[in-house]
Amino acid sequence: MRLHVPIKLRWSDLDAYGHVNNAAMLRLLEEARIEAFWASDEHAVGGSTAVLDGRPGADTLTLIARQEIEYVAPIPYLRQPLDVQLWLGRLGGASLEVNYEVWSPEGAEPRTMFSRAATTIVLVDAESQRPRRINDREREAWTPYLDDPVQFTKR
Amino acid sequence: MRLHVPIKLRWSDLDAYGHVNNAAMLRLLEEARIEAFWASDEHAVGGSTAVLDGRPGADTLTLIARQEIEYVAPIPYLRQPLDVQLWLGRLGGASLEVNYEVWSPEGAEPRTMFSRAATTIVLVDAESQRPRRINDREREAWTPYLDDPVQFTKR
Amino acid sequence: MRLHVPIKLRWSDLDAYGHVNNAAMLRLLEEARIEAFWASDEHAVGGSTAVLDGRPGADTLTLIARQEIEYVAPIPYLRQPLDVQLWLGRLGGASLEVNYEVWSPEGAEPRTMFSRAATTIVLVDAESQRPRRINDREREAWTPYLDDPVQFTKR
Amino acid sequence: MRLHVPIKLRWSDLDAYGHVNNAAMLRLLEEARIEAFWASDEHAVGGSTAVLDGRPGADTLTLIARQEIEYVAPIPYLRQPLDVQLWLGRLGGASLEVNYEVWSPEGAEPRTMFSRAATTIVLVDAESQRPRRINDREREAWTPYLDDPVQFTKR
Numbered sequence: 045m046r047l048h049v050p051i052k053l054r055w056s057d058l059d060a061y062g063h064v065n066n067a068a069m070l071r072l073l074e075e076a077r078i079e080a081f082w083a084s085d086e087h088a089v090g091g092s093t094a095v096l097d098g099r100p101g102a103d104t105l106t107l108i109a110r111q112e113i114e115y116v117a118p119i120p121y122l123r124q125p126l127d128v129q130l131w132l133g134r135l136g137g138a139s140l141e142v143n144y145e146v147w148s149p150e151g152a153e154p155r156t157m158f159s160r161a162a163t164t165i166v167l168v169d170a171e172s173q174r175p176r177r178i179n180d181r182e183r184e185a186w187t188p189y190l191d192d193p194v195q196f197t198k199r
Numbered sequence: 200m201r202l203h204v205p206i207k208l209r210w211s212d213l214d215a216y217g218h219v220n221n222a223a224m225l226r227l228l229e230e231a232r233i234e235a236f237w238a239s240d241e242h243a244v245g246g247s248t249a250v251l252d253g254r255p256g257a258d259t260l261t262l263i264a265r266q267e268i269e270y271v272a273p274i275p276y277l278r279q280p281l282d283v284q285l286w287l288g289r290l291g292g293a294s295l296e297v298n299y300e301v302w303s304p305e306g307a308e309p310r311t312m313f314s315r316a317a318t319t320i321v322l323v324d325a326e327s328q329r330p331r332r333i334n335d336r337e338r339e340a341w342t343p344y345l346d347d348p349v350q351f352t353k354r
Numbered sequence: 355m356r357l358h359v360p361i362k363l364r365w366s367d368l369d370a371y372g373h374v375n376n377a378a379m380l381r382l383l384e385e386a387r388i389e390a391f392w393a394s395d396e397h398a399v400g401g402s403t404a405v406l407d408g409r410p411g412a413d414t415l416t417l418i419a420r421q422e423i424e425y426v427a428p429i430p431y432l433r434q435p436l437d438v439q440l441w442l443g444r445l446g447g448a449s450l451e452v453n454y455e456v457w458s459p460e461g462a463e464p465r466t467m468f469s470r471a472a473t474t475i476v477l478v479d480a481e482s483q484r485p486r487r488i489n490d491r492e493r494e495a496w497t498p499y500l501d502d503p504v505q506f507t508k509r
Numbered sequence: 510m511r512l513h514v515p516i517k518l519r520w521s522d523l524d525a526y527g528h529v530n531n532a533a534m535l536r537l538l539e540e541a542r543i544e545a546f547w548a549s550d551e552h553a554v555g556g557s558t559a560v561l562d563g564r565p566g567a568d569t570l571t572l573i574a575r576q577e578i579e580y581v582a583p584i585p586y587l588r589q590p591l592d593v594q595l596w597l598g599r600l601g602g603a604s605l606e607v608n609y610e611v612w613s614p615e616g617a618e619p620r621t622m623f624s625r626a627a628t629t630i631v632l633v634d635a636e637s638q639r640p641r642r643i644n645d646r647e648r649e650a651w652t653p654y655l656d657d658p659v660q661f662t663k664r
Contacts, residue, residue: 051222052362055388056381056530060523060586066263067225069522071366074222078365108221110353112267121525164353198265207517210543211375211536215368215431222366226521233520276370376573377539380532418531421664422577474663508629509573 047093048150049076050125054066064119070111073144073161076128081142095185096167103167104176109139113161114198118130124149128160132186133193138175139166143194160194200343201306202248204231205280219274225266228299228316231283236297236341245294250340251322259331260323264294268316269353279304281313285340293330294321298349315349318332355404355499359386360435371408374429380421383454383471386438391452405495406477414486415478419449423471424508436460436468442496443503448485449476450496453504470504510655512558513615514541515590516518529584535576538609540625541593546607560650561632569641570633574604574650578626580662591623597651598658603640604631605651608659625659 051072057067064072097104104111119126124154127147134141142163169176178186206227214220219227238249252259274281282302289296297318303311324331333341361382366394369375374382407414429436437457444451452473458466479486488496516537524530529537546557562569567613584591592612599606613621635642643651 054381054385056384056524056532058525059521060527061260061663065521066266067222067229070225071364072224074366075364077512105216107273108270110267110269110351111221112265114265115263118262196265209536210540211369211377211538213370214366215370215372217370220366226519230519230522371570376576377521377532377535384532399512415526417583418580420576420661421531425573427570461518468616506575 045131045191047080047130047189049079049128049130050150051076051079051128052125053119053122055121058121061118061135063119066115066161067112068163069113069115069146069159071117072126072128072146073113073163076130076144077142077163080130093185093189095182103170105170107166107168108163109166111161112196113159114196117156119158120148122149124152125151131189132193133162133191135178135183135186135190138177139164140178141165141193143191145194160196162194162196200208200346202285202344204234204283204285205305206234206283207230207280208274208277210276213276216273217275217282218221221268224268224270224274224301224314224316225302227281227283228268228318231285231299232297232318235285248340248344250337258325260325262321263318263325265319266316267351268314269351270312270314272311274301277304279307283347286344286346288317288346290333290338290341290345293332294319295301296320296348298346300349315351317349317351334349355501357390357440357442357499359389359438359440361386361389361438362435363429363432365431368431370465371428372430376423376425379400379423379425379429379456379469379471382436383396383423383473386417386440386454387473390440397476403495403499405492408464410434413480415480417476417478418473419476420474421471422506423469424506425469426465426467429456432459434462441499442499443472443501445488445496445500448487449474451475451503452486453501455504470506472504510596510656512545512612512654513627514544514593514595515615516541516544516593518584520586523586526583527585531565531578531580532579534578534584534624534626536612537591537593537611538578538628540583541595541609542607542628545595556653558650560647568635570635571616572631572633573628574631576626577654577661578624579661582621582623584611584623584659587614589617596654596656598627598656600643600655602652603642604629605643606630606658608656610659625661627659 057064057068079164080093081096083097127150129145131143133143144161146158166175167178212219212223235248236251238252282305285302286298287295288298299316301313320329323332367378390403391406393407399456438453441453442450443453454471456468476485477488479495522529522533545558546561547564592615594610596608597605598608609626611623631640632643
């Protein structure tokens with residue numbers, strides 16, 4: 045199962061070439077990831093997946109260990125939000141791999157896939173600064189989103 | 200052979216965790232890459248490697264096709280420039296792979312390697328918008344920096 | 355009359371102090387301004403105000419001549435969009451002044467005003483690179499939003 | 510007396526118009542200000558002016574209360590560092606106003622002034638979260654740089 049998180053571009057995501065900058069793309073994935081997996085009193089796109097408190101001062105830090113991204117097509121400036129699709133390619137003991145496909149806005153035809161990506165996240169105990177195990181509540185919330193890992197084609 | 204490009208952090212590279220943000224890291228690699236490979240009337244760290252005109256309006260666009268990065272240790276705020284080391288892991292027909300290791304500032308002891316990364320670049324003809332072959336001048340300038348591809352350990 | 359443009363924070367708008375960075379604030383104003391005043395085939399918050407084509411390659415460039423901003427209260431990380439309120443403090447011959455107040459999310463009580471700001475914009479003809487007059491269509495669209503200039507208190 | 514702080518542009522400071530973005534300009538001023546006024550074990554452009562510990566966790570927070578900036582000429586991509594000139598337009602009880610002029614790189618002829626700006630900073634005690642007075646050591650270090658306030662021409 046995939047989560048669909050709408051992510052709005054900013055004008056400042058474009059670089060002097062007039063396309064979304066390659067580093068800005070990782071900002072968009074970061075936003076989608078936070079929206080999907082971080083708890084929030086206010087609202088949650090991910091519903092039951094948002095069980096992680098990622099705020100500064102929280103008990104758990106989320107450390108990024110690795111990222112991989114393939115840029116399939118350049119992204120122009122778009123007013124409607126991108127459709128960032130997320131799922132889990134792996135759910136380990138103390139780490140997980142978030143997978144993504146970034147698509148053109150929902151409702152726009154034809155649909156274009158702009159990029160695919162993966163982020164490896166390690167859960168770290170804020171006090172001990174050591175990796176901590178994914179707990180039962182998290183595992184239960186996230187397991188429905190476990191699916192085949194993204195297939196990269198340009199390695 | 201490796202190029203050593205000093206890259207200065209900005210305060211705004213830090214996120215609310217107080218470390219260099221994972222997406223900001225790609226900005227630093229971008230700066231190092233431009234410094235090393237883009238021609239400049241003014242100066243060139245890379246000397247003879249800087250044979251590519253990457254400015255808007257130039258004949259050749261450099262398209263990023265793929266990036267991979269491993270975050271080995273978090274980077275605190277540092278005043279002295281990071282030591283970004285670059286070389287080429289592959290030199291193909293119309294594309295090349297830039298490899299990086301990001302190290303703590305030169306002169307500081309002990310030295311820490313903060314991350315390793317790879318960027319696949321495709322040279323695109325600005326007019327036809329199609330990939331174009333690496334020319335002789337470029338190949339001659341870049342070949343001395345061809346070395347073993349970076350070994351990722353967290354795939 | 356004021357326009358209300360909802361602007362979503364990004365995690366990367368925070369700096370190492372855990373608040374929205376002072377420079378990031380100008381990005382948020384930029385987003386609100388574009389949303390309100392730039393034409394878009396897709397949608398327009400500002401409705402009839404969005405008569406300006408600000409895209410690269412358009413006939414008119416919008417040049418920022420001046421900005422002033424007062425930071426009244428620090429902005430924490432918020433999931434719900436800020437309520438950026440815009441109006442015109444001045445509508446001149448070839449330039450206009452956009453005024454802003456940035457408020458906590460609509461619906462949240464009590465409401466907090468985080469900052470007030472002003473941006474002077476000059477319309478520039480893309481070909482001649484010279485200022486051009488605000489035309490009748492633009493003046494008609496914008497006049498309803500002309501109001502008393504924002505009062506700065508910290509000069 | 511003015512401090513001259515060399516500030517290097519990044520490619521990502523440019524927006525889709527190919528010039529340094531108006532919000533990115535404030536990042537450059539922030540860098541120059543930190544370089545000049547924040548203490549550092551490693552080095553200090555400002556020499557004796559750098560008496561303020563602005564790091565997260567320090568006793569004093571520097572709160573930005575107000576900024577004003579005039580954009581005099583667009584800044585293209587430059588490899589050589591901008592010459593950011595700083596001085597103090599006002600030195601109050603618990604606050605100070607930093608003034609800036611941003612010039613084209615030193616050594617390049619003719620010299621161009623790209624922008625002028627002012628930032629009002631309030632020193633805040635980290636524990637009490639209340640403004641604290643500028644102490645004798647700070648006042649002594651900063652007084653030589655007190656000069657006529659920047660004259661804005663576009664208000």
